[in-house]
Amino acid sequence: MTAQIHGITIHPTKYSTLGCAFQTPVQPQALPVPYWVCRNAALAREIGLNDEWLSNQELLETLTGNHVPTGLQPTASVYSGHQFGQWAGQLGDGRALSLGQFENGIEFQLKGAGRTPYSRGGDGRAVLRSSIREFLCSEAMHGLGIATTRALCVTGSDAPVYRETLESAAVVTRTSPSFIRFGQFEHFSHNNMHAELKQLADFVVDNFYPECRDSANYAGNPYAALLEAVSLRTAEMVAKWQAVGFCHGVMNTDNMSILGLTLDYGPFQFLDAFNPDHICNHTDSLGRYAYNKQPNVAYWNLFCLGQALLPIIEDQELALAALEPYKTAFPNALMTQMRTKLGFANPSEAFEGDRALVETIQKLLAQDKVDYTLFWRNLSEVMNGKSVDLVRDMFIDRAAFDAWMLQYSELLRQQIRRLEPYLMLKNNPKYVLRNYLGEQAIRQAKLKDFSEVETLLKLLQAPYEEYPNCERFAGLPPDWAADIEISCSS
Ligand code: AMP
Ligand code: MG
Numbered sequence: 001m002t003a004q005i006h007g008i009t010i011h012p013t014k015y016s017t018l019g020c021a022f023q024t025p026v027q028p029q030a031l032p033v034p035y036w037v038c039r040n041a042a043l044a045r046e047i048g049l050n051d052e053w054l055s056n057q058e059l060l061e062t063l064t065g066n067h068v069p070t071g072l073q074p075t076a077s078v079y080s081g082h083q084f085g086q087w088a089g090q091l092g093d094g095r096a097l098s099l100g101q102f103e104n105g106i107e108f109q110l111k112g113a114g115r116t117p118y119s120r121g122g123d124g125r126a127v128l129r130s131s132i133r134e135f136l137c138s139e140a141m142h143g144l145g146i147a148t149t150r151a152l153c154v155t156g157s158d159a160p161v162y163r164e165t166l167e168s169a170a171v172v173t174r175t176s177p178s179f180i181r182f183g184q185f186e187h188f189s190h191n192n193m194h195a196e197l198k199q200l201a202d203f204v205v206d207n208f209y210p211e212c213r214d215s216a217n218y219a220g221n222p223y224a225a226l227l228e229a230v231s232l233r234t235a236e237m238v239a240k241w242q243a244v245g246f247c248h249g250v251m252n253t254d255n256m257s258i259l260g261l262t263l264d265y266g267p268f269q270f271l272d273a274f275n276p277d278h279i280c281n282h283t284d285s286l287g288r289y290a291y292n293k294q295p296n297v298a299y300w301n302l303f304c305l306g307q308a309l310l311p312i313i314e315d316q317e318l319a320l321a322a323l324e325p326y327k328t329a330f331p332n333a334l335m336t337q338m339r340t341k342l343g344f345a346n347p348s349e350a351f352e353g354d355r356a357l358v359e360t361i362q363k364l365l366a367q368d369k370v371d372y373t374l375f376w377r378n379l380s381e382v383m384n385g386k387s388v389d390l391v392r393d394m395f396i397d398r399a400a401f402d403a404w405m406l407q408y409s410e411l412l413r414q415q416i417r418r419l420e421p422y423l424m425l426k427n428n429p430k431y432v433l434r435n436y437l438g439e440q441a442i443r444q445a446k447l448k449d450f451s452e453v454e455t456l457l458k459l460l461q462a463p464y465e466e467y468p469n470c471e472r473f474a475g476l477p478p479d480w481a482a483d484i485e486i487s488c489s490s
Pocket of ligand 2: 254
């Protein structure tokens with residue numbers, strides 16, 4: 001059965017064909033008097049929505065969960081997972097429901113449209129604040145070239161939602177080729193549902209990793225090949241997070257995408273001053289998900305996935321072997337990112353002195369608490385002809401910076417690698433979604449002024465470009481930014 005939404009055809013998700021062990025039919029719960037908060041015209045065009053959707057009342061109601069088009073059966077998926085290092089048991093889509101997929105195979109979900117059988121005492125709602133953050137950040141990541149789920153729009157309602165304080169409700173429409181998490185595999189494995197585990201793994205291989213089916217690696221075992229393939233995508237994703245200074249904040253296994261996409265935006269943060277130990281999640285008192293822990297946590301999560309797949313890989317040695325490539329893929333991917341930021345031609349090729357160059361600057365950035373995004377952007381400007389003082393003045397220890405600059409130019413002078421300065425401006429963003437920028441936009445949105453969200457969306461979707469009169473979005477954060485506390489509460 002298919003349905004029509006504003007003239008486009010919606011199909012049941014491929015995932016829904018897996019059957020009732022994997023999901024439960026649900027109905028969204030209506031919200032009074034919905035309004036548009038923000039809309040993503042670029043993504044709408046990709047899906048095939050014409051521009052009239054921006055003012056379509058029926059679509060507004062549908063994407064708030066007030067109306068389910070005939071022919072669609074919303075579902076919530078079941079999964080389990082490890083949270084903060086502990087087995088948490090069954091979780092599931094407690095406030096997300098899948099509506100269907102577009103012609104191009106992209107699925108879409110409403111997040112915050114009410115309770116499901118997996119709500120576990122939660123209210124099934126999302127607040128305006130966290131919904132705007134998810135909307136803007138997923139588009140920012142996409143703009144940065146980092147694999148992510150995306151967001152089509154946020155709708156709001158003045159219905160009250162209780163968190164630490166009284167807030168108002170919102171619904172994010174998010175899209176992805178699939179929302180399958182490591183936690184789905186853990187769920188079926190932990191519950192000894194090995195037929196379903198195999199069914200899920202076959203589904204993922206056939207739809208997203210077909211090359212694993214006939215791989216000669218791992219004695220022709222497609223599930224071991226899948227584990228390696230997921231590890232490599234995860235390595236690539238985390239390397240890009242580290243290079244851009246992104247902290248996810250809640251890298252629980254239920255928030256890890258089987259496609260290596262950044263998923264479930266909660267207390268995330270882009271670093272302001274460079275601090276490798278930075279903890280962005282106020283709830284994470286032990287710093288399990290600190291910025292510099294992310295690469296190892298990803299590996300720990302992949303290990304959980306490997307354990308979950310063991311009943312169908314059927315060979316512990318093979319599973320362990322499939323996890324091994326992460327250990328070289330991550331550092332290699334990270335160094336490729338850093339060589340790209342430094343402007344070297346052929347950035348995927350290592351050369352002598354590259355690692356030392358990166359480690360030295362990271363040490364200096366941390367020591368002098370230099371703003372991470374501004375440093376790289378200013379360095380790009382300097383290599384494109386601006387005065388070196390632009391970046392030199394960011395350091396307290398100028399002598400140490402001068403020595404590093406000498407190291408950098410020495411590598412260039414020796415022609416060990418050619419520099420492509422123009423590419424630096426294409427790889428070191430001018431705009432990232434700093435916490436305070438999100439906070440300012442949210443404050444205005446609470447007063448029903450959504451213009452700042454719109455402006456940020458424009459800048460973040462193409463964050464390497466220059467925009468007239470937008471310098472205020474590209475400067476140092478104000479002092480009050482340090483006091484913003486972001487928790488899991490959303
Ligand atoms: P998160 O920390 O957002 O990844 O959520 C962890 C789990 O809690 C998932 O199963 C969510 O669906 C569920 N959850 C989070 N917030 C709510 C809520 N307000 N109502 C119901 N379930 C929720
Ligand atoms: Mg989650």
